Structures are given as C-alpha cells and as structure tokens.
Amino acid sequence: MDDFSDADVAWLMDRAAAHREGSASRVVPPPVVGLLFLETSLRTRLGFSAAAARLGGWPLPVFEQRHSAISMDESVAHTVRALSGYCDVIVTRLPVPLNSDVLPLRPRCPILSGGDRGPAGEHPTQALIDLFALRNDLGGAAGRSVVVVGDPRMRSVVSLCRLLVRQGVGEIRVLTVPGLLAGRQPPGGVADRVRAVFDWSDAAGADFLYVAGIPHEAVSLEDRDRLRLTPERLAGLGEGCVVTSPLPVIDEIDEESWADPRLRAFEHSDDALFVRMALLELVLGAAG
Amino acid sequence: MDDFSDADVAWLMDRAAAHREGSASRVVPPPVVGLLFLETSLRTRLGFSAAAARLGGWPLPVFEQRHSAISMDESVAHTVRALSGYCDVIVTRLPVPLNSDVLPLRPRCPILSGGDRGPAGEHPTQALIDLFALRNDLGGAAGRSVVVVGDPRMRSVVSLCRLLVRQGVGEIRVLTVPGLLAGRQPPGGVADRVRAVFDWSDAAGADFLYVAGIPHEAVSLEDRDRLRLTPERLAGLGEGCVVTSPLPVIDEIDEESWADPRLRAFEHSDDALFVRMALLELVLGAAG
Amino acid sequence: MDDFSDADVAWLMDRAAAHREGSASRVVPPPVVGLLFLETSLRTRLGFSAAAARLGGWPLPVFEQRHSAISMDESVAHTVRALSGYCDVIVTRLPVPLNSDVLPLRPRCPILSGGDRGPAGEHPTQALIDLFALRNDLGGAAGRSVVVVGDPRMRSVVSLCRLLVRQGVGEIRVLTVPGLLAGRQPPGGVADRVRAVFDWSDAAGADFLYVAGIPHEAVSLEDRDRLRLTPERLAGLGEGCVVTSPLPVIDEIDEESWADPRLRAFEHSDDALFVRMALLELVLGAAG
Structure with a gap:
C-alpha cells in the first residue's frame, strides 16, 4: 500500500x-x-x-x-x-x-x-476500490467509523486498514472470532487504530461495514455462523450505514440480506x- | 428460442x-x-x-x-x-x-x-445460424423438407425445430434410432410437424439434411454406424439437397463424405x- | 524453414x-x-x-x-x-x-x-528471431562462427542451423554430450557445416553462442552440469561474443551468468x- x-x-x-x-x-x-x-x-x-x-x-x-x-x-x-x-x-x-x-x-x-x-501480503488495488466506495457513498474515510467483519489476516483487510489510517479514518473495529486473531498482529503502524470485537452489538454505529470474507475451513462452522451477515444483524445497523464486501462471498452474507439497499457490494464492484x-x-x- | x-x-x-x-x-x-x-x-x-x-x-x-x-x-x-x-x-x-x-x-x-x-435446454443462436444457411442456400425454410439425423434430444435440434416451424417449414423428419426417442417428446408446439423415421430411404426428397451429432456413448456402435453419413447414403439424396451440421462431428460423418460439394458444414460455420x-x-x- | x-x-x-x-x-x-x-x-x-x-x-x-x-x-x-x-x-x-x-x-x-x-519438427519463427539478433548485434550471420550449446535435436536448433547455412554462416559447432547425438543426424543439407564438440574449450572464438536448452531428464545431472553456462565458461569467450538463448532456461544458464552484458537473451526476446x-x-x- x-x-x-x-x-x-x-x-x-x-x-x-x-x-x-x-x-x-x-x-x-x-x-x-x-x-x-x-x-x-x-x-x-x-x-x-x-x-x-x-x-x-x-x-x-x-x-x-x-x-x-x-x-x-x-x-x-x-x-x-x-x-x-x-x-x-x-x-x-x-x-x-x-x-x-x-x-x-x-x-x-x-x-x-x-x-x-x-x-506482508497485501491487496492495494482492492483497498483503493474500497476507498472509492467510501468517497462516493460517504464523502470519504475521514472521521468515519469502519467495522471489518471476518478474518483480519486477509490481505485486502491489511491494505484497507493501512489506507484508511492514512486517510484519517475515525476508528476501525474488527468483528471476528478469537481463533482468527492467533499468531498475527494488526498491520504495523495501524495497531492503535484497530480494535478487535467479538459481538455484532459492537458493530452498532458503524458508518461502513466491510464483510471481508473468511477462507474456507479457516474456522469452525459455528464461527462462520457467528460472523455471517443476516437480516437480523443488518437490522442492528444504522439507516445510513453502507455495507460492502470485496467479494466473492460464499456463505458470509446470507442470501436474504441482499434485498437490503444498504448492501452495495455489487455497485462497488x-x-x-x-x-x-x-x-x-x-x-x-x-x-x- | x-x-x-x-x-x-x-x-x-x-x-x-x-x-x-x-x-x-x-x-x-x-x-x-x-x-x-x-x-x-x-x-x-x-x-x-x-x-x-x-x-x-x-x-x-x-x-x-x-x-x-x-x-x-x-x-x-x-x-x-x-x-x-x-x-x-x-x-x-x-x-x-x-x-x-x-x-x-x-x-x-x-x-x-x-x-x-x-x-428445456436450448441452443437458440445455433438455430439462427442454421436458418441463415437455409436462407442463403435454399432461399429460406418455408415449405422445405428438412431431415435431422441423430439425437433429437440435442439442444440444437430442439431450438432448430422450434424455429423452423415458426418459419413455415414444410416438414421435419428425424432420422434416428428408437433408443434415442425414449423418455423425450418432441419440443412442445412442434410435435405435429416432426416425424421420427428409422431408415435412410426415408431421407429421400430432403431439401436440407442436418447431421445433429450423437453424444459419445449415447448409443451402441451399431446404432452409430446406422446413423453415419456415408458416400452411399449421400448418393440417395437429391442433387439439390444441402447437407450441413452444427459441428463438431467425430464419426457421424464419414471422412470420404467431405468431398461431396453438397456437404457445406464448414461454409455454414x-x-x-x-x-x-x-x-x-x-x-x-x-x-x- | x-x-x-x-x-x-x-x-x-x-x-x-x-x-x-x-x-x-x-x-x-x-x-x-x-x-x-x-x-x-x-x-x-x-x-x-x-x-x-x-x-x-x-x-x-x-x-x-x-x-x-x-x-x-x-x-x-x-x-x-x-x-x-x-x-x-x-x-x-x-x-x-x-x-x-x-x-x-x-x-x-x-x-x-x-x-x-x-x-522433421521445426520452429522456423524462432530461427528468424535468432537471425534478427545476429543482424542487430553482429551485422548478420555471414561468415560468423556460431556455437550451439545443448541438445542438437531440438526443433529450434534444427531450424536455426538450416537458416544460418542459407545465410552463409562461417561454421556451426554444437557443444553437446555424446548421449544427445544418438539416433539423430544433423538436419539434411547442413551436415557438412555442423560439427559436434564436447568441451567448452571448443567454444573459444565463437561470435555467437546459442544456449539451446536441454529437455528435462534428457541427460544425466552430470551432463547437465557439463553443458551449463557459468561465469567461468563465459570468461573463456571473447569480448565481442554475443550469448543468447531462445528461452526458457531452467538450469542451463547459471544465475550468476546473467550479470554478464554479453548475455542478451532477454533483449533478443x-x-x-x-x-x-x-x-x-x-x-x-x-x-x-
């Protein structure tokens, strides 16, 4: 990045x-x-x-x-x-x-x-695509509250966190499960701006919710369920919250969630x- | 279609x-x-x-x-x-x-x-390609006698039959073997215009002979032989008959048949x- | 060719x-x-x-x-x-x-x-690419001393030898191992211009050294070593010698050899x- x-x-x-x-x-x-x-x-x-x-x-x-x-x-x-x-x-x-x-x-x-x-794997062009989504839908990253859902070790998450901090993001919460935090620190230089949380109630107040995806077999099926975006969990987010994903998603987003206009992953694609x-x-x- | x-x-x-x-x-x-x-x-x-x-x-x-x-x-x-x-x-x-x-x-x-x-599988663009061949070589499908050789269940055959009926084809005979008729009706709306026949003598008088192909292992080798286009069988067709195929063919057309100028599959391709x-x-x- | x-x-x-x-x-x-x-x-x-x-x-x-x-x-x-x-x-x-x-x-x-x-397998377009290298770097093939290193049976070598002879090459030496000569004659029409040699000292005086490559498992590892281009062997070539290869090479050219400016395989590519x-x-x- x-x-x-x-x-x-x-x-x-x-x-x-x-x-x-x-x-x-x-x-x-x-x-x-x-x-x-x-x-x-x-x-x-x-x-x-x-x-x-x-x-x-x-x-x-x-x-x-x-x-x-x-x-x-x-x-x-x-x-x-x-x-x-x-x-x-x-x-x-x-x-x-x-x-x-x-x-x-x-x-x-x-x-x-x-x-x-x-x-040190990164995916910088994806992070720039995500920033473009923030710019178009929310006027930019500055001061915004961003929640990343899934595996914080994914290269797209690493690059996005780095870029958001440079752009003056307000805060970054990573909604994940403990197993995905093992053996990996947040990317250097952004650790103080990134906080791990473990419950969907901690996603409340997000301006931008980023469903990062979870590699196949990286976690148990129970943990996959725990991190899946569902209509109920969408209901807990604010009306102006923008939800996206770098895609592809398999089961990280429940099919029924796609009807929600706040989910704009394909428009961002x-x-x-x-x-x-x-x-x-x-x-x-x-x-x- | x-x-x-x-x-x-x-x-x-x-x-x-x-x-x-x-x-x-x-x-x-x-x-x-x-x-x-x-x-x-x-x-x-x-x-x-x-x-x-x-x-x-x-x-x-x-x-x-x-x-x-x-x-x-x-x-x-x-x-x-x-x-x-x-x-x-x-x-x-x-x-x-x-x-x-x-x-x-x-x-x-x-x-x-x-x-x-x-x-309900179809291959409509192939049928339009076949109609273009009929138009160029025979002035169109209207009133023409069309003989389809091979497996009537193939999607290209289904689409072609539907299109030909809409274009006022005279008649469609399907030269096949009984095993390929099992469990499948002619496509809806065209059943009364399509007739199954089982002998090359029934291909006589065709204006347009369409070698549809036979899926690998769909029939016995004896039945493949029975449906193969050969110089002898070509000899039984009229001088003005146009012979074609959507291709690819493996053994459905005998190599020697390609010398016959009535066989125009590659020109149509x-x-x-x-x-x-x-x-x-x-x-x-x-x-x- | x-x-x-x-x-x-x-x-x-x-x-x-x-x-x-x-x-x-x-x-x-x-x-x-x-x-x-x-x-x-x-x-x-x-x-x-x-x-x-x-x-x-x-x-x-x-x-x-x-x-x-x-x-x-x-x-x-x-x-x-x-x-x-x-x-x-x-x-x-x-x-x-x-x-x-x-x-x-x-x-x-x-x-x-x-x-x-x-x-009779050939690779004529590669030979023309090699001739273009000779033209640009040495003014052409006429009168030049060319040394081919590797497997003389490779199609690119066959086509190159044929083309070089037509272009009035001075001589072609093939630096190889006896096992690679078995069962194959130099291409027809050029046999009298191609001479097999088995030692790097016989590459001295070359204007153009062509590392043809050796198919995987075609020779023993000892023979691969014997034919590998190394800095020591490069040192035995003249200052004006142009070294090239149709690529790809695996171990036919020692990594350290690439620092030598006489090795121009990528420029020719x-x-x-x-x-x-x-x-x-x-x-x-x-x-x-």
Whole structure:
C-alpha cells in the first residue's frame, strides 16, 4: 500500500470519478496489459482486463501451469522479465510475496500488484476500490467509523486498514472470532487504530461495514455462523450505514440480506472498473 | 428460442446478410463481450469472440474452475452479476438451465444464451445460424423438407425445430434410432410437424439434411454406424439437397463424405460469424 | 524453414527493423489472429498475441483440452478449418507434425507454424528471431562462427542451423554430450557445416553462442552440469561474443551468468516482438 503516495491516491480518486461520470478524456495510448495470474482470481483479473479494453487497449492473460510433477519451470522472475518486453504494464497475482525474489532486476514495464501472499501480503488495488466506495457513498474515510467483519489476516483487510489510517479514518473495529486473531498482529503502524470485537452489538454505529470474507475451513462452522451477515444483524445497523464486501462471498452474507439497499457490494464492484482504469493510467505515467 | 420475436429473426437474417456482403456499417460502439463458458465449447466461444473483434470490440473469456474438491465457490448468479458490470453483453454456456436460479435479479448488461442444459435446454443462436444457411442456400425454410439425423434430444435440434416451424417449414423428419426417442417428446408446439423415421430411404426428397451429432456413448456402435453419413447414403439424396451440421462431428460423418460439394458444414460455420455479429448487435440494442 | 524464401527472410528482417525503430507504417488491416496451441508455450503464444495487438488486431487463443479419457474429439484438421473461418491468420503449436494429416485441405486463412513435433519438427519463427539478433548485434550471420550449446535435436536448433547455412554462416559447432547425438543426424543439407564438440574449450572464438536448452531428464545431472553456462565458461569467450538463448532456461544458464552484458537473451526476446509483427504481416500478404 505504501507504494502509492497520498498524491497518487488523490489523483486516482479524482480520475476514477471522472471515468465514472464519463468525462475522462484519453491520457495514455491504448495499452497492452499483461495479466500474470498464478493464483485464482475472477474479479481482479477480469476487472483489469475490462479496464484495459475500456482504455482502448488489449488484455493479455497468462495462466501458466506451474509446479507440475513432470516439469521444471523457469523462474517467475524470468517469466515477468520476458513478458515485460511484450506489454506496457503487467498486473500480477502471485501465491508468493511480490518482492525481489520474484521480480526481475530490470523489467521493461511497470508491475502492478493484484494481490500477493506471505506475512506482508497485501491487496492495494482492492483497498483503493474500497476507498472509492467510501468517497462516493460517504464523502470519504475521514472521521468515519469502519467495522471489518471476518478474518483480519486477509490481505485486502491489511491494505484497507493501512489506507484508511492514512486517510484519517475515525476508528476501525474488527468483528471476528478469537481463533482468527492467533499468531498475527494488526498491520504495523495501524495497531492503535484497530480494535478487535467479538459481538455484532459492537458493530452498532458503524458508518461502513466491510464483510471481508473468511477462507474456507479457516474456522469452525459455528464461527462462520457467528460472523455471517443476516437480516437480523443488518437490522442492528444504522439507516445510513453502507455495507460492502470485496467479494466473492460464499456463505458470509446470507442470501436474504441482499434485498437490503444498504448492501452495495455489487455497485462497488461496478465502480471498481473506473478505479482500475485510473490505476493503469497512473502506472503508465498519466499522473505526470 | 422464444426470446427472439419474428421481427428479431427477420432483422438478424438481414443484418447477417449485410455483414456477409461487407456492406454493414457500424451500428453499435465496439463492445466488451463477456464469455462465461462453464462447459466446453470451441465454435460458440471462439465464434462470438471473433464476432466481438469484427465489431471492433473485445472478447473477455471466463473459464472458471468450479466445483473442485477443495473450494467453495460463489454462486453463478453472483459471478454473472459482477461480470455484467464489466461488460456490454455476456454470452453464456452453462451446464444447467439458464433461468432465475443462475441469473442475477438485475444484471447490468444483456445476457445471451450460447446453450444451456436441462429438460428445456436450448441452443437458440445455433438455430439462427442454421436458418441463415437455409436462407442463403435454399432461399429460406418455408415449405422445405428438412431431415435431422441423430439425437433429437440435442439442444440444437430442439431450438432448430422450434424455429423452423415458426418459419413455415414444410416438414421435419428425424432420422434416428428408437433408443434415442425414449423418455423425450418432441419440443412442445412442434410435435405435429416432426416425424421420427428409422431408415435412410426415408431421407429421400430432403431439401436440407442436418447431421445433429450423437453424444459419445449415447448409443451402441451399431446404432452409430446406422446413423453415419456415408458416400452411399449421400448418393440417395437429391442433387439439390444441402447437407450441413452444427459441428463438431467425430464419426457421424464419414471422412470420404467431405468431398461431396453438397456437404457445406464448414461454409455454414464460416457464415455463422455474420449471424453472431448480428446477434451481438441485436442484444446491444441495434435493432431499434 | 524452407517455407520462407530468401526474399521473404530479407523482407522480414527489414520490416522487423522498421518496427524496432518505430518507423513502420501500417501495411495490413488489424488482424484477428487465432492461436491454436495444443502444447505448452509461453513466449511464442504471448509473443504473437502481443504482436497481434501491436498491429491493432485481436489475439484469439484456443486452449483445447484434448485426448481426455471421457471424450472423443473432433480432428485437429476440423478444428483448424473451422477456426480459419473466424481468423485472418492462425499460429499453431502442435504436439504432432504440421502436415496434411492435421491441416485441412482448404483453410480459409494462412497457417503459421509456431513449432511442431516429429522427426522433421521445426520452429522456423524462432530461427528468424535468432537471425534478427545476429543482424542487430553482429551485422548478420555471414561468415560468423556460431556455437550451439545443448541438445542438437531440438526443433529450434534444427531450424536455426538450416537458416544460418542459407545465410552463409562461417561454421556451426554444437557443444553437446555424446548421449544427445544418438539416433539423430544433423538436419539434411547442413551436415557438412555442423560439427559436434564436447568441451567448452571448443567454444573459444565463437561470435555467437546459442544456449539451446536441454529437455528435462534428457541427460544425466552430470551432463547437465557439463553443458551449463557459468561465469567461468563465459570468461573463456571473447569480448565481442554475443550469448543468447531462445528461452526458457531452467538450469542451463547459471544465475550468476546473467550479470554478464554479453548475455542478451532477454533483449533478443524483446526484439522478437518486431519479428513476430513482421511475420504476421508477411503471411497476411504485406510483402507482395
């Protein structure tokens, strides 16, 4: 998340808003966008593919079968280096940390993280998408009370907390179960702004409720039930509360909850297109 | 098939003809076309991809691995809803019925069926491609004698029969084996126009012979032999008979039969591009 | 390799140079480029995809699952024939020889080999990419001393040797191990220009060192060590020697060797884009 300066974030939000209003004129030539996804992803991969197309460019997806029993593969760094000669920008989703172990010394084009793994794993573009939702629905993050529901170790939560603190968020509560807190501290620099809570009554007063999701088999079925968004739990939130999720969700949101107009996850997914267009433009040098 | 009105069908045929002649000017902005294919398909998927490109747009293919042993997937409805925010139109090929169980309540763009499954499974775009072949080679379906060879339960056969009856076809004979008739009635509304026959001599006099194909292991090898198109059986057809197939075929058409100029399956596959371009334009609102 | 005349090769080199300098104006309409890759490939597939995009066109990738236990597939010839109706050109990578067994009688568009298999298997587009490297770095192949390291049976080596001899190469030494020579003669017509050597001291004096790679498990680990490019072995080469590889490499090039500026495999991979653009233009009729 730290790779984006405050000026970058401000530019991105304004630029995404211009795309959303349809008032953005072209600022970069149509780009060839490499999509190196070595981990499953639907939204990030297709979202950046659509963003490439909406900029007049070309998505170039790479699904490489790796680590199969009968092959010795070239290194990820070599793959990225070669691909960087074909593309104007590469978006990556890797099952390992995106660092100098996997990045080539001198790529020929910018690399944009679409999520990585490891102790410092982040998902910064998702956090920017979430901030855009806050901006559009609530005027921004400053002073707001945000409740994150689910697994605080998820990379999208880590990046979101970091970004919200930089944006002057009022407070962040993480509604979770004790088992998901084990062995992991809140991300550095934001620990004093993040507080764990364990009961839906502690979500009251939230301006923005973020259903982060829970990895399959990360917790018991009882704990999954405990964290599920239901109409009853929605009833405990304020009328102006905005509820969202980076998606996908399986059972983290009860089907009946979708009828509630405060749940705006798909609308935010739609708006994500504009943020991804702005992100591609930013790394292509459009921000000047 | 009923989703296309007679006016739609007429517009599609004229529009496809204009594309075929190269006289069609652009009527829709270059579209982003999502291709959600959860079942194997070569022709429909690549054909609509090429059609998107020929309209100046972008194909956006989705091959999602689903129902794997170790994952809990989001619902198809959620996937379609999210994808509909990125695309101008989505073409689907699903292993289940395309109905409200899998369609989101409010998709953001039109959904075009590229074939679905279930008791009411259809393949309407293929039927329109077949009608375009009839129009180009025989002036249309009205009054024509059509013989379908193979499995009458196939979705392409169901859609074709429905469409041909609407177009005033003279008669439809289905050349099949008794085992393939078990447990299935001809599609509703067309039963009185469709007659099952069991011998190639009953194909005599056909204007249009449609080799529908037979699913692998659906019948015995003897029955496959019985339904195979061979030079001898071609010899029993009239000189002006047009023979086609929606493809792929494995052994349903004997290799030697391909030398016969009456067999025009690949030419019709080529012309399918123009029908698919017109279909994308129709659902994008071009028909006004 | 013989499918490209000397005039074709000369045109390709000049055209690729024009693309590299950014001085090439458009000579073909934006093409739809089918990519029928039935064998794994990263560089050839993505390289031609990027080339299609850089020409303003559309890559149309086909990854068909074939020969699965539960399906009977249509023939490759049928697939190519159908695809040829959607595309302006098809690039193929096949696990079998690209000959009349797999090519349709009358494809609707040109077919460009991206590598095939069998006793006469070749990889002609890679050889043209290698020749472009020779031209840019050494002024051409004429009179040059070329050393190929690795498996002389690889299709890229076969095509390169054929092309270099046509271009008046001075000599070709193949630095290999005896086990890799068994059962295979140098490609016809070039046997008298190719000499096998077995020691790195025999690479001295090379103008162009080509690390061809060694298939996994083709030789013992000791033999892999014997053929690996290391800083010590690089030290034995002349200052002006250009070292390259068609990539990918796993352990054929020691990681430390990459710091040597004479090793230019990635730069040549970058330049390959321009050769592939020129190749698409050539088969689309631009040279006429």
